[in-house]
Amino acid sequence: MVAIFVLALFLFILLVDLIVLRIQGKSHPAFEPALSQYDYPVYDGNVIPIPSNLFFSKGHTWLKKNKDGLIEIGIDPFGTTALGTLLIQKCVKSGKELKRGEVILEGSYGNKTVKFLSPINGSVKSINADVIGKKISNPYKAWGVRLISKDSLENGNLYFGGTEALNWMKKEFIKLKGFIDDHSLKVELVGETMYDGGLLSNNTSVLLVDQSVNDFEKEFLSL
Amino acid sequence: MKINDILKPTFWKVVSVIIVTMGLFSTYYRFSRGLGLTTNLHDSVPWGLWIGFDFIGVGLAAAGFTIAATVHIFHIHKYEPLVRPAILTAFLGYLVVVCLLVVDLGRPENFWHPLVMWNIHSVMFEITWCLICYTTVLILEFAPVVLEKFKIKAPIKYLKIISIPVVIAGVIFSTLHQSSFGSLYLIVPGKLHPLWYSSLLPVHFYISCIAAGLSMIIFESFLIARAFTKEDGFHHTELKMDILSGASFAVLIALIAGFLLKIYDFIGNGKLPLLTVPSTETYFFYLEILIGTLVPIFLLSYKKLIEDKKWIYLTSICVISGLILNRLNVSITGLASSSGVNYFPSFDEINITMMLVVLAIFAFRLIAKNFDVFVSNESEHSVNENGTAKSKQIILSERYE
Amino acid sequence: MLNETGILFDITLCEGCGACYDMCKEVNNLPETNDDYLKDHLSDNTFTVVEEYGEIYTRKLCMHCNEPACVSVCLVGAIKKSSTGAVVYDADKCIGCRYCMQACPHSIPRYEWGLTKPRIRKCNLCDDRVKAGKLPGCVEACPTEATIFGKMDELIEIAKKRLKSDPDKYYQHIYGLEEAGGGHVLIISPVPFEQLGYVSKLTNEPMPEFTMRAMEKIPSVAIGGGLFLSAMFWLTKRKNELAKEKKSTNGKESI
Structure with a gap:
C-alpha cells in the first residue's frame, strides 16, 4: 500500500504541475511543440542563417564587432519579418551617447510603429541612411547604427550567438505563433510574415491593433 | 534577484x-x-517510510557516479554538461538520505558512534562508511564549482591532480553502498517475500539504481529546462536531445540487463510458480516489473520514440516509478505478510x-542560481571533440558569409 | 562453548503458572503490562511470555543464537555475545537504527517506542545473575522444572535423552539446537513447533552467513573495480589522443 501511495503522490504532483502550467498558459518542455519542426524550412540555412560572428540581443537586434572596434547594430530576421515587412523609419542621431535600453531604431509593420531598444551603451558614430524606408532583403547587411562602446559583447547574459542564438530564435518564433493566436490577430495577404508555423509566407501580414503593438514590444522587443 | x-x-x-x-x-x-x-512504526514494523525513502533517494542519486565515470573515466565528453547537475543531485540526494536517517534513528544524538565503534560484519556499518566517503568524494567533485565562484584558484590545481583517483574512488564507494542496500535484506530470508528475496539482491539493487539514476537526470533536465529560463540569466539549460537520447539508451541497456538478471534469478531459484500465486505481493510485483521495466524497454526500443523528448520524459517517469515501487516493495510490501501488520506511514x-x-x-535551485552548475568550464574537450552539434550552424554561417 | 550456559524448556512439564513471567518482571524491574499474563505479548516491558495453545503452555523469549543475526548487523556493536553465551545489549552504544529488530529471525527484540531515548529491549538470559553464580530468574521461579539451566552440552544430552526415552510423548525435534545456527535456548515439545507459534521455516545456517557471502566479495570488487576503472581511464584517453593525432595529420594533408 505504501508503495502505491508514494507512487501515486509522485504522479499526482507531476499532474498538478502540468495543470498549473496549463492555467498559467505555459507549456512543459516535454510537451511543447517539438523544436525540430522549426528546423525546417526556416533554418535550412538559406532562409535564416545565424552567422557565428554575430551576437543577438533579446530586443531582436544583432550586433557585430568590426575590426576597427566599431559595433554595427541591425534588426535581426525575426524583427524584420515578425508581423509583416518591417520598414525602418527612424534612427538615433549620430553623435548621441546612447544608453542600453534607449530607443535605437523605429520601424513599422504597415501603419503600426514599433520601437527597437539599444542593446548596448555607447556613442553613435554613424548611421546607415540607406536602410530607412526600404524593404530589407538581407537583415545582416542592413546595419542601422555604428557605435563605439566599452561594453563587452562576450557577456553571455546579454548577448548570445551560435547554437544558443539559434535555439532562442526558434523559441521566439514558437512564442510569436502563440502571440498571434492569443491576440486573435488576423492575417492578411500583404507583405511577408513568419506566420504559419515558421513558414515564410509571402503576401501575408498581420492586422495589428494598438494594444497588440504594445504587447508585442513588451513580449519581444524588451531587453 | x-x-x-x-x-x-x-x-x-x-x-x-x-x-x-x-x-x-x-x-x-x-x-x-x-x-x-x-x-506508525512498531515492534513488527521497525522500518517504515523513512528507510524506504532512503533507498529511493540513494537509488535516484546514482547518476552522480555513472555520469562522472562516463565522462572522466570513459572519456565520453558528450555528457559533460550533465556532470555538475548529476553531482549536485547526488549530493543533495544524499543529504536528504542522511537527514532522514538521523530523524529515523532512535538515538540521533549518538549518530557519530559508527565513526568510533566498529563492527565490520555489519552491512549497515559498510553502508555508513561508504556514505561518508562518497559524500566526501561528492564534495571534492563539486568543490571546484564553489571555488571558481569565489575566485580561489590555488586549491583547484590540487583538486585537478587528484580528480581522477577521486572519481574512481567515488565509483567504487557507490558500487559498494548501492549494492549493499540490497545486502541489508540478505539476512532476512525468512521474512522478505521470495519474490524479492534473492541472494542476487545486491546486484538487482545496483543495476536498477543505474537505470533509475540516469532516468532521474533525464527527468531533471526537463525540470531544469523549465525552471531556469533565459530570463533568469541561465544558459546551457536547454534540452540537449542527443545527450538525452544517449542517456535513454544507457537506461534501456541497464533495464534489459536487470530484466535478464531477474529472469535468471527466477528460473535458477525455481521461483517461477510464485508468479501465478494470487496475492497482494504478486500484484505489486507485476506492477513494479510492468511500469519499471517492461513498458520503458518497450518504449525505448523504438528508435522514433527514443528521439522524441515527450517519450523520453514519460519513460524516465516510468523508470523512476519502477524504482520507487521496487524499493518500497522490498522494504515494506515484501515484509508485510511476515510481520502480520499492515503498515501505513503516519x-x-x-x-x-x-x-x-x-x-x-x-x-x-539556490545553488544552481548562484553557482555555475550548468556552465562547464572544463569543456575544452567537448568543444574540440563534440563538433557535431555545432558544426551545422558553423556551416550555415560560412555559407552565408 | 564448553563453559557457555543456556536453558532447556520442556513444554510437556509446563503448567502455565506464569511464575517465570512474574519473576522476569521482578528481576528486570519491569512494570506490569497486562492483568492476565496469558494474554500478554513480548514488548519493551515484557521479555518472556507464557502462551496457551489448548492444553499446552509454551514460552517465548530470546533464543540467544550462537551466531546471532542481531549481533552481526549492529553497526556499532551495541549487541554482543556475553562470555556465558547470552546475547546482551549496551544501550550507551546504540544509535537506534533498529536493524537488529529487522534482522532477528525470531522477531524478538522490542523497542521503547514511547520514549525519546529509546532502548532495544529483550531477554538477556539474566547475564548478570548468571555471572554472579545465580540462576536466571525464570529458571529459579519455575515450580515444575520445565525450564532448567545448565551447560549447553549437558542440556543437549538431557534433551536428547528425554526425546529418546519417551518418543510418544515428544515430537522428535529439539527446537533451537540447529535453527538459525542454533542457540542457547532449547525447547522440546509434544507437538510440531509451528503449531505453537514458533518460526518453523528457519534454515540451519547461521543468519550472518547470508550477509557474509555478499560482504566477502567487497575487497575484490573494490580492488578489481579500481584496476578496471584505471585501465579504462588510460585506454579511452589513449584512444582519444590517437584519434586526435590522426585527425590533425589528416587535416595537414588536405591543406
Whole structure:
C-alpha cells in the first residue's frame, strides 16, 4: 500500500504541475511543440542563417564587432519579418551617447510603429541612411547604427550567438505563433510574415491593433 | 534577484511553504515526543517510510557516479554538461538520505558512534562508511564549482591532480553502498517475500539504481529546462536531445540487463510458480516489473520514440516509478505478510519526508542560481571533440558569409 | 562453548503458572503490562511470555543464537555475545537504527517506542545473575522444572535423552539446537513447533552467513573495480589522443 501511495503522490504532483502550467498558459518542455519542426524550412540555412560572428540581443537586434572596434547594430530576421515587412523609419542621431535600453531604431509593420531598444551603451558614430524606408532583403547587411562602446559583447547574459542564438530564435518564433493566436490577430495577404508555423509566407501580414503593438514590444522587443 | 521576485507568490512556492511549515512541526514533535507517538512504526514494523525513502533517494542519486565515470573515466565528453547537475543531485540526494536517517534513528544524538565503534560484519556499518566517503568524494567533485565562484584558484590545481583517483574512488564507494542496500535484506530470508528475496539482491539493487539514476537526470533536465529560463540569466539549460537520447539508451541497456538478471534469478531459484500465486505481493510485483521495466524497454526500443523528448520524459517517469515501487516493495510490501501488520506511514512521517524533498529542491535551485552548475568550464574537450552539434550552424554561417 | 550456559524448556512439564513471567518482571524491574499474563505479548516491558495453545503452555523469549543475526548487523556493536553465551545489549552504544529488530529471525527484540531515548529491549538470559553464580530468574521461579539451566552440552544430552526415552510423548525435534545456527535456548515439545507459534521455516545456517557471502566479495570488487576503472581511464584517453593525432595529420594533408 505504501508503495502505491508514494507512487501515486509522485504522479499526482507531476499532474498538478502540468495543470498549473496549463492555467498559467505555459507549456512543459516535454510537451511543447517539438523544436525540430522549426528546423525546417526556416533554418535550412538559406532562409535564416545565424552567422557565428554575430551576437543577438533579446530586443531582436544583432550586433557585430568590426575590426576597427566599431559595433554595427541591425534588426535581426525575426524583427524584420515578425508581423509583416518591417520598414525602418527612424534612427538615433549620430553623435548621441546612447544608453542600453534607449530607443535605437523605429520601424513599422504597415501603419503600426514599433520601437527597437539599444542593446548596448555607447556613442553613435554613424548611421546607415540607406536602410530607412526600404524593404530589407538581407537583415545582416542592413546595419542601422555604428557605435563605439566599452561594453563587452562576450557577456553571455546579454548577448548570445551560435547554437544558443539559434535555439532562442526558434523559441521566439514558437512564442510569436502563440502571440498571434492569443491576440486573435488576423492575417492578411500583404507583405511577408513568419506566420504559419515558421513558414515564410509571402503576401501575408498581420492586422495589428494598438494594444497588440504594445504587447508585442513588451513580449519581444524588451531587453 | 529582487526581494519582490522572491516574495511573489506562485503556486509551488505556496505549496512548498505549507509543506515545510508542517514538516517543521512534525520534526519538532518527532524529537520531543519520540518515535512511538509520531510514527506508525512498531515492534513488527521497525522500518517504515523513512528507510524506504532512503533507498529511493540513494537509488535516484546514482547518476552522480555513472555520469562522472562516463565522462572522466570513459572519456565520453558528450555528457559533460550533465556532470555538475548529476553531482549536485547526488549530493543533495544524499543529504536528504542522511537527514532522514538521523530523524529515523532512535538515538540521533549518538549518530557519530559508527565513526568510533566498529563492527565490520555489519552491512549497515559498510553502508555508513561508504556514505561518508562518497559524500566526501561528492564534495571534492563539486568543490571546484564553489571555488571558481569565489575566485580561489590555488586549491583547484590540487583538486585537478587528484580528480581522477577521486572519481574512481567515488565509483567504487557507490558500487559498494548501492549494492549493499540490497545486502541489508540478505539476512532476512525468512521474512522478505521470495519474490524479492534473492541472494542476487545486491546486484538487482545496483543495476536498477543505474537505470533509475540516469532516468532521474533525464527527468531533471526537463525540470531544469523549465525552471531556469533565459530570463533568469541561465544558459546551457536547454534540452540537449542527443545527450538525452544517449542517456535513454544507457537506461534501456541497464533495464534489459536487470530484466535478464531477474529472469535468471527466477528460473535458477525455481521461483517461477510464485508468479501465478494470487496475492497482494504478486500484484505489486507485476506492477513494479510492468511500469519499471517492461513498458520503458518497450518504449525505448523504438528508435522514433527514443528521439522524441515527450517519450523520453514519460519513460524516465516510468523508470523512476519502477524504482520507487521496487524499493518500497522490498522494504515494506515484501515484509508485510511476515510481520502480520499492515503498515501505513503516519501524517508526521509523510510530512517530514515531503519537507526534506522540498528543501532539497529549494537548495538545488539556490545553488544552481548562484553557482555555475550548468556552465562547464572544463569543456575544452567537448568543444574540440563534440563538433557535431555545432558544426551545422558553423556551416550555415560560412555559407552565408 | 564448553563453559557457555543456556536453558532447556520442556513444554510437556509446563503448567502455565506464569511464575517465570512474574519473576522476569521482578528481576528486570519491569512494570506490569497486562492483568492476565496469558494474554500478554513480548514488548519493551515484557521479555518472556507464557502462551496457551489448548492444553499446552509454551514460552517465548530470546533464543540467544550462537551466531546471532542481531549481533552481526549492529553497526556499532551495541549487541554482543556475553562470555556465558547470552546475547546482551549496551544501550550507551546504540544509535537506534533498529536493524537488529529487522534482522532477528525470531522477531524478538522490542523497542521503547514511547520514549525519546529509546532502548532495544529483550531477554538477556539474566547475564548478570548468571555471572554472579545465580540462576536466571525464570529458571529459579519455575515450580515444575520445565525450564532448567545448565551447560549447553549437558542440556543437549538431557534433551536428547528425554526425546529418546519417551518418543510418544515428544515430537522428535529439539527446537533451537540447529535453527538459525542454533542457540542457547532449547525447547522440546509434544507437538510440531509451528503449531505453537514458533518460526518453523528457519534454515540451519547461521543468519550472518547470508550477509557474509555478499560482504566477502567487497575487497575484490573494490580492488578489481579500481584496476578496471584505471585501465579504462588510460585506454579511452589513449584512444582519444590517437584519434586526435590522426585527425590533425589528416587535416595537414588536405591543406
